[in-house]
Amino acid sequence: MRRDFFQMYANHEEVFEPWILSQGRNRNREDDITFQFIETQPHRWLFVGAYMILSKYELIGHDPIADYDEIPYAKTEKLHQYDAFEGRAIFDWTNRPRSWWYVNPEIVDNVPLFEILPKPILERTNQVPGFENVNVDYQTLQSELTSMAWQTALSSVYGVYLITDNRTGRHYVGSATGAGGILSRWQTYLAKGYDPEEENSKDYPNRGLNELVQNHGLDYIRHHFSYSILEIFSKNEQGRKQALAREGYWKDVMQTRRFGYNRN
Template sequence: MQKYVNLLVVKWKNFSRVWRYVDPNKVKSIPIYQILPKPYHLLDLEFPGFNKIKMRYPDLKRVINQPEWKQALSGVYGVYLITDLSNGQLYVGSAYGEDGIYGRWCTYLTSGYDKYENESGDYPNKRLRDLVRKRGIQYIKQNFQYSLLEIFPKNEMGKSNALTRENYWKEMVDSRYHGYNAN
């Protein structure tokens, strides 16, 4: 059975306690649901495609530096959505820096917001900064979910589109009035 370690999925519910059966007759009675192609903890390390990214903080933190993820996310500009799952508030942002979406999300995964963001001499995401200062990064880790709304090629037109569409999405989801966008 060693070759099935981390690959075997069984249909079994025992809510009252953690279990480990050694009786071969008991083990044989547990129905096999699936045999995975690779260990379960590696399944979601593959990049699923831009339109399928909807991940909570700990899950994104676990995969973002995997080569396939890093390559895909750093190769595009885009508009993203951060959802606070505890209260439904939204934050819409755009990524058009050297490392594309990858660079932007790495910043958020490190500190919860971009400490160095500057827009016309003003700090644009005040509400995210204030949330982290008030509730701490642990709040972000427990409650934030990240997804992509749109992606664009890494060129001047892509940068322009990312900025234009960011404002469009802020209006569409009303994140300035019912979310964390302050600009």
């Protein structure tokens, strides 16, 4: 079973440190300093601690949920001089395939800092104002999705949502029926402007939104788009079918095929 590192971090699970420090003999070398990050949104990496490696693979952790009975991990000393940035510093990084650690200074020294949160991410108490009241612009949504309350709420439901181009008045209606609910769909929109996995056209997924991003760039989305929820459904097969059916209904009501960004 694949583990969600952000949930482990948020729940203060004892096995979190063994997991992030179980990077293999070739990666953990004695006297090395390792900076640890977890992905909270697509391409957004949260700093969760700095450690000095005292000895590699000296300790054994146990995870009752994962498929591994034992997790060998490094014995470390946490470097508390970096605590002020733990849970606050977020970096913008697109991870390379099968690459989970980096030592090349040309890479490490050029990873851009995206944001330093005013308080640690787990201390954010922003509450969802009720699904029916969610209507936020791009920048606000990006900020709110660093809150555990928002992540938990949006990942708990399927739904039909409305995206509005506030510059032109055009709309896009979509549905979220994946494992991550509305959360994962919106996280992808924030990162790319459209979701390549969303089946919106037999010719090209999200063709309308994709064309907009290709022609005007993601900055257009950042400055002009807002997001709202039309309906929510339970995360089961019946809810999935209802969401897909109601997506078509709302496309008809909003006439987004004729006047908006929908292409199907």
